[in-house]
Amino acid sequence: xxxxxxxxxxxxxxxxxxxxxxxxxxxxxxxxxxxxxxxxxxxxxxxxxxxxxxxxxxxxxxxxxxxxxxxxxxxxxxxxxxxxxxxxxxxxxxxxxxxxxxxxxxxxxxxxxxxxxxxxxxxxxxxxxxxxxxxxxxxxxxxxxxxxxxxxxxxxxxxxxxxxxxxxxxxxxxxxxxxxxxxxxxxxxxxxxxxxxxxxxxxxxxxxxxxxxxxxxxxxxxxx
Amino acid sequence: xxxxxxxxxxxxxxxxxxxxxxxxxxxxxxxxxxxxxxxxxxxxxxxxxxxxxxxxxxxxxxxxxxxxxxxxxxxxxxxxxxxxxxxxxxxxxxxxxxxxxxxxxxxxxxxxxxxxxxxxxxxxxxxxxxxxxxxxxxxxxxxxxxxxxxxxxxxxxxxxxxxxxxxxxxxxxxxxxxxxxxxxxxxxxxxxxxxxxxxxxxxxxxxxxxxxxxxxxxxxxxxxxxxxxxxxxxxxxxxxxxxxxxxxxxxxxxxxxxxxxxxxxxxxxxxxxxxxxxxxxxxxxxxxxxxxxxxxxxxxxxxxxxxxxxxxxxxxxxxxxxxxxxxxxxxxxxxxxxxxxxxxx
Numbered sequence: 001x002x003x004x005x006x007x008x009x010x011x012x013x014x015x016x017x018x019x020x021x022x023x024x025x026x027x028x029x030x031x032x033x034x035x036x037x038x039x040x041x042x043x044x045x046x047x048x049x050x051x052x053x054x055x056x057x058x059x060x061x062x063x064x065x066x067x068x069x070x071x072x073x074x075x076x077x078x079x080x081x082x083x084x085x086x087x088x089x090x091x092x093x094x095x096x097x098x099x100x101x102x103x104x105x106x107x108x109x110x111x112x113x114x115x116x117x118x119x120x121x122x123x124x125x126x127x128x129x130x131x132x133x134x135x136x137x138x139x140x141x142x143x144x145x146x147x148x149x150x151x152x153x154x155x156x157x158x159x160x161x162x163x164x165x166x167x168x169x170x171x172x173x174x175x176x177x178x179x180x181x182x183x184x185x186x187x188x189x190x191x192x193x194x195x196x197x198x199x200x201x202x203x204x205x206x207x208x209x210x211x212x213x214x215x216x217x218x219x220x221x222x223x224x
Numbered sequence: 225x226x227x228x229x230x231x232x233x234x235x236x237x238x239x240x241x242x243x244x245x246x247x248x249x250x251x252x253x254x255x256x257x258x259x260x261x262x263x264x265x266x267x268x269x270x271x272x273x274x275x276x277x278x279x280x281x282x283x284x285x286x287x288x289x290x291x292x293x294x295x296x297x298x299x300x301x302x303x304x305x306x307x308x309x310x311x312x313x314x315x316x317x318x319x320x321x322x323x324x325x326x327x328x329x330x331x332x333x334x335x336x337x338x339x340x341x342x343x344x345x346x347x348x349x350x351x352x353x354x355x356x357x358x359x360x361x362x363x364x365x366x367x368x369x370x371x372x373x374x375x376x377x378x379x380x381x382x383x384x385x386x387x388x389x390x391x392x393x394x395x396x397x398x399x400x401x402x403x404x405x406x407x408x409x410x411x412x413x414x415x416x417x418x419x420x421x422x423x424x425x426x427x428x429x430x431x432x433x434x435x436x437x438x439x440x441x442x443x444x445x446x447x448x449x450x451x452x453x454x455x456x457x458x459x460x461x462x463x464x465x466x467x468x469x470x471x472x473x474x475x476x477x478x479x480x481x482x483x484x485x486x487x488x489x490x491x492x493x494x495x496x497x498x499x500x501x502x503x504x505x506x507x508x509x510x511x512x513x514x515x516x517x518x519x520x521x522x523x524x525x526x527x528x529x530x531x532x533x534x535x536x537x538x539x540x541x542x543x544x545x546x547x548x549x550x551x552x553x554x555x556x557x558x559x560x561x562x563x564x565x566x567x568x569x
Contacts, residue, residue, distance in 0.1 A: 118314060119318060121303070121316070137320075
């Protein structure tokens with residue numbers, strides 16, 4: 001029997017994490033593009049990209065180190081809110097955000113760098129605030145790149161396995177997302193059950209890509 | 225009469241050279257002429273506040289002095305606070321906004337709709353309000369960019385090579401429109417260009433910039449007629465320039481062309497070069513003052529002009545009719561002594 005709570009957990013995790021990743025990635029890219037100090041820029045860029053190149057289990061290891069019972073933030077939450085982050089549902093979101101962040105950040109940064117810097121300066125000489133320039137000029141003119149970053153990050157978050165398993169574990173009905181369910185079913189020898197979850201993942205991923213692609217194509221055509 | 229002036233005195237270290245620009249504008253339009261990469265755009269950007277100079281002052285006085293930048297007092301107003309309009313070389317229209325939206329973008333949220341309509345009308349953009357910049361011709365794009373700047377109501381307009389992105393065909397009409405616009409404009413304007421014709425057409429006052437330094441400034445007619453320096457002569461389009469040896473008070477020998485010329489003005493000891501504009505040669509008879517032979521010349525035809533390259537290294541340009549395809553090069557050419565420009569290095 002397919003466990004519907006798994007699908008629900010996965011959807012919840014992927015949706016909340018893409019929401020967080022989207023804005024984090026956007027503002028991180030903005031900060032880096034604006035940054036004038038070259039060494040710090042290179043260092044931060046490296047840190048932001050790291051989760052993309054490290055094995056997910058290594059990222060999970062670091063996350064445990066920070067959010068685990070004895071980790072800096074983990075301990076803080078236990079002491080002050082009596083809340084254990086590790087092996088709870090929010091941990092799946094943390095893992096998905098950290099793992100999908102570099103994809104959002106990098107493709108947004110690439111898109112921002114393609115925008116003619118004269119446009120931003122024109123906005124400034126016309127008295128537009130930096131905030132308005134960000135949304136109406138920089139963001140609006142990088143939309144295809146930002147959206148494709150969003151698609152990649154969403155897919156990455158939905159498929160997150162390694163870091164999630166390390167930080168959130170594989171607790172049915174709590175932290176078991178679809179990829180973990182596939183793994184658990186296969187490990188238990190239930191290939192047919194695993195197949196059901198696989199179909200669901202493919203279905204969700206396909207719909208997401210279709211929606212976002214449609215949005216970016218429509219937006220793109222409008223100006224040309 | 226209100227008391228108006230735009231003061232610019234800035235220094236900035238650049239990769240290739242140091243930029244040092246110092247001028248004060250009391251009225252109207254200033255042209256900055258210089259080769260590409262001489263620091264012209266950097267000067268404009270420093271006035272607009274897009275770039276920050278290392279040292280110096282930028283201030284605009286309209287009755288009251290308004291300091292934009294002062295390195296000594298650590299003042300550096302943001303571009304948003306300077307009220308300076310900037311026409312970018314590529315116009316920098318926002319591609320995601322319509323013509324109307326572009327024009328209105330610099331206005332306050334609750335702006336008067338009439339202001340946009342007025343600008344659209346003034347720049348002949350009626351019917352194009354809902355178009356996107358990509359759907360416009362180069363000339364229309366320039367008009368939208370100007371409408372956007374003027375809607376904002378700036379005190380200073382900076383024009384960065386405004387015609388470099390346009391076809392020759394469009395340029396002339398737009399130049400007339402822009403000259404008229406600047407004449408009507410009540411504030412200051414600065415036009416930056418590498419095209420001597422543009423500088424000549426637009427501005428009464430001119431500044432010539434080379435490798436970040438001002439090498440000449442003053443009245444436009446005066447600078448073209450009497451460039452004084454080799455570099456200035458070259459930038460104002462003097463085709464023939466040669467080093468010289470001074471023979472006596474009124475005679476010099478060109479070292480490049482091997483000809484001795486009589487000049488109309490007493491040659492001072494600081495004169496090292498002479499310049500002769502390619503249009504200033506006329507057919508001559510043997511033995512005329514300042515004449516020379518034209519053996520082994522080569523010619524190149526343009527629609528309304530012949531370019532003749534003489535064996536001695538001089539260039540001669542002479543006007544022609546469009547149907548006329550034959551040029552018999554006279555055996556001798558001469559130049560009037562008063563058309564020989566005395567130059568110093």
